[in-house]
Amino acid sequence: MPENTSMIQRLEQARSQGPGALAQACAALLASARGLGALAAARAVALDRELSGLIAALASAQELAICLDELARAARCLGCATCCRASSPTLYAEDQPRLAAAGLGREHMLTLRAGEKVYSARLGRLQTLGRELIKLREQAGACAWLGDGGCAIYDNRPLQCRWLECWSGRHAGQLDGRPRLGRELLLAADPIALALAREYDAKLPAAEIHQALADVAGGEESASAQALAFLELDHGLRTGISGRYGYSVEALFLILGRPALEVAANYGLELGLEGEAPVLRPKG
Ligand code: SF4
Known part of the structure; x- marks a missing residue:
């Protein structure tokens, strides 16, 4: 990050407005130097103790510029998330x-x-x-x-x-x-869970669910009945497995994978009713 005149001027100006404005200016400069989003850069500025200390003390623009430059070049995680x-x-x-x-x-x-x-x-x-x-x-x-x-x-x-x-x-x-x-590996000590996972994969192959949902999302009405049948079977299996074996709904995200309804949401679809009939429609 070059310590150019416009940068120093920007820091000077923000400094005259107080620590809040200075933190924002530092975040904006770091964002452009390190290629970060605004929120990520603000987080990185707040997490860096040295820079935060300089901002709180309203240190000189030159000191801030040097610290910002080091931060922008640092070969380490800045915690920007x-x-x-x-x-x-x-x-x-x-x-x-x-x-x-x-x-x-x-x-x-x-x-x-x-x-x-x-x-x-x-x-x-x-x-x-x-x-x-x-x-x-x-x-x-x-x-x-x-x-x-x-x-x-x-x-x-x-x-x-x-x-x-x-x-x-x-x-x-x-x-x-x-x-x-x-x-x-994860379910090695639980042969029931592993057997349920295999059975679910055989009854509801992921590729077929995705294809049906992609077709519905693409406007192919003929795929709708198949996709709805997958959703219904998925719901029935999860409810039945939870009731019979006691696995929580959350644990089934691992044992069986994501519920078909959640996969449908990724295709921009949601379940609704037309009259009393269930339909898959674009999320409103
Ligand atoms: S576990 Fe999650 S929150 Fe933690 S570093 Fe990894 S991605 Fe980030």
Whole structure:
């Protein structure tokens, strides 16, 4: 980040308006220097003790510029949480002890099944999974473990979170040779859950559900009956399995994968009624 005249002027001007304006100016400058979103840059500024101290003390524009420059170039995670907001990590076999140490159980994970079409934040497009992936659960598209104070399981965060280096271009794809965590491993001590997972996969193949939903979303009315039948079967199986075996609704996100209705929402569809008949329609 060059300490150019306009930057110094901007910092001087913000400094005359107080710490709040100065923090905003620093965040804007860091955002453009490091390629961050506004929220992410504000978070990184607030988390950096040295810069926060200088802002609170209304240090000189030159001092602030030097500190900002170091921060923008730092070869380390700034805690901006951009990656945590993009999605949750997919898990590898070596994450298992970390998950246990963080107290995470099956209700904190979900399975993306082989054949599912999922959005890859890294590739920036949809991809069809050739094999299943296990992920930490998400909330509104972000990792569920991202809180106001940052990662709630930071000391035990998964391998992918440790590996990703947004500043260097080192990305999760470079981990591809390592063994993934799968249901066979996670549910090894629970043969009933594993058998239910296999049965569910046979009755509701992910690729067929996705195809039917994609067709409905694409306006093919003839696919609607098939898609609705999948949704009904999925609901019936989950309800029946919970009732008979006692697995929680949350645990079934891992054992069976995501409910078909949630997958439908990813295609912009929701369940509604026409008269008394259920229909899949675009989300209103
Ligand atoms: S586990 Fe922690 S570091 Fe990893 S994506 Fe979630 S909040 Fe971010």
